[in-house]
Amino acid sequence: MTEPRKNVLLVTVDEWPARLMGAAGHPVIETPTLDALARAGTRYVNAYSETPVCVPARRSLMTGTDPRTHGDRTAQGTLRMPDLPTLADTFRAAGYQATAIGKLHVYPQRDRIGFDDVILAEEGRQLDGCVDDYEAFLAERGHAGEQFLHGMGNNEYGWRPWHLPEELHPTNWIATSAARAIKRRDPTRPGFWYVSFTAPHPPLVPLQSYFDRYARRPVDEPVTGEWAENFEALPPALQSVRLYWPNLPREQMADMRRAYYALCTHIDHQLRLIIGTLREEGILNDTVILFTSDHGDMLGDHGLYAKRLMYEASANIPMILLGAASDADRVAPGAVDDRLCGLQDVMATLFDLCGIAAPPSSTGISMVGAERRDIFYVECSEGLEATRMVHDGRFKLIWYPVGDRFQLFDLDADPRETRDLADVPDHQDRLQALGRILAGKLYGSDLAYLANGKIVGTPAVEVTARPNRGLSGQRGLQYPPLPYRDPKVATRTL
Structure with a gap:
């Protein structure tokens, strides 16, 4: 009897640090579904986002390539996908049906990047005259344009409970839409389902019931390393982040984290609906499941917020693989x-398990194969906020080109990165060795930071607070839908 061809369920979340799982030993968060998947499969603890910010991270995931290959390390929202085979392209060429549900974050927004169908939720980014499927759903339910009437920002850290009925929350809609897509599959062909949740990325608007379950218990506090205590001594890139997101008072910080954890637990529970649908359809045992995130969030650690940074809370991502x-x-x-692994390795891994050849363009390595990396390279941004990192499996070297500042952390001894070893005499050989490796990874505009093959960077600059009149991309009343306007043409922020 011929063995059934494997289905694939690839689940991503947005801005979820690797440590925010019970399976990772977190003292507060509830993730029973992910913990069960980890017990049934393999958890990769040294998984990193090659570029810890949404757009380039998703390009690595969808193309199986590093940023140097796919062409974005700065988050260019109106950059078209590169002319490279995608996960969906290759699965479909192998006879699969391919459906994406949730966030794609590509341009133009209705580019299917190889999928047969895309059921879209784009967090209210009405670019290109696009009204996504979630927005259309709200309109059909009598709540046209009301997604953001909660008043919370898409890149800020205030919070409040979700303002509409529970079934209208984007997490519920994405999970239900995914379950329906599975039930509507062509039974004569294997399926590839990409399910991309928009949470726990801000806005922080959990269901009241999920916030309440955390309100009754203590929450872990942010960690602050010795190196982060003196603002004046920070690299300019970190000073810029500190000035952009003021640190929250202790009680507000605790509630912000509760709201964040509530969003995570909500996703964890909704995952059960998708897995339950696979089980009831009789295809769970023939389905490969992989769970990951595009990047993490600092959540106040070291006085920092959001992503784009090389610290574990931002760059280290959850990666759980459950085979058929x-x-x-x-x-x-x-x-x-x-x-050491990353988003570029997801393509190679899934194709390996499904007996499909990875395209020659792929730079990834199968996570179920014998080959392993000695070094993982991560890069993000250019100019003032540029930051680069090399990781050898234990030691992590972070470099800030502006100011030419290095940090060295021993993650085995100091997993929360509280002690910078860059100036410790006993670690100079390690720092120099990793520095030479990092110099060999530089390309493009970074070559200006080299002299005779050695890293020199540029002098530090004075950093001032950036005006934030747009409130970090605050959404408004989105009905009637915005008229078409070319997103590549700058508009005034009033």
């Missing part, structure tokens, strides 16, 4: 794998 029932010899149940 026939994959137990390749994806060990309950295993913890410490290989």
Whole structure:
């Protein structure tokens, strides 16, 4: 009897640090579904976002390539996808039906990047005259344009409970839409379902019931390293972040984290609906499941917020792989794998398990194969906020070109990165060795930071607070829908 071809469920969340799981030992957060998946599959603890910000991270995931190959390390929102085979392209060429549900974050927004169908939720980014499927759903339910009437910002850290009925929350809509897509599959062909939740990325608007479950308990506090205590001593890039997001008072910080955790637990519970649908349809044992995130969030650690940084809370991402029932010899149940891996490796891994050849353009490595990296390179932004990182599996070297500042952390001894070893005499050999490796990774505009093959960077500059009249991209009343306007043409922020 011929073994059924494997289905694939790839789940991503937005801005979820790797440590925010019970399986990772977090003392507060509830993630029973992810914990169960980790017990049934393999959890990769050294998984990193190649560029910890939405657009380029998703380009790595969808193309199986590093930023140098796909062409974005700065988050260019109106950059078209590169002319490279995508996950969906290759699955479809192998006979799969391919459906995406949730956030794609591509331009133009209705570019299907190889999927047969895209059921879209784009967080109210009405670019290109696009009204996405979630917005259309709200309109059909009598709430046209009301997605953001809660008043919370898309890149800020205030919070309040969700303002509409529970079934209208984007997390519920994405999970229900995914379950329906599975039930509507063509039973004669294997399926590839990409389910992309928009939370826990701000706005922080959890359901009241999920916030309440955290309100009754203490919450962990942010960590602040010795190196982060003196603002004047920080690299200009970090001073810029500190000035953009003022630190929250202790009680507000605690409630912000409760709201964030509530969004995570809500997703965790809704995942059960999707997995339950696979089970009831009789295809769970023939389905490969992979859960990951595009990047994390600092959530106040070291006085910092959001992403684009190389610290663990921003760059280290959850990565859980559950093979089909026939994959137990390749994806060990309950295993913890410490290989260095990233989003570019998802394509190679899924294709490996499904017996599909990865396209030649892929720079990824299968996470179920014998090959392993010695170094993982991460890069983000250019100019003032540029930051680069190399990781050897234990030590992490972070470099800020503006100011030519290095930080060195021993993640085995100091997983929360509280002690910078860059100036410690006993670690100079390690710093120099990793510095040479980092210099060899530089390309493009970064070559200006080299002299005779050595890193020199540029002098530090004085940093002033950036005006934020647009409130970090605050959304407004989105009905009637915005008229078409070319998103590549700058508009005044009033």
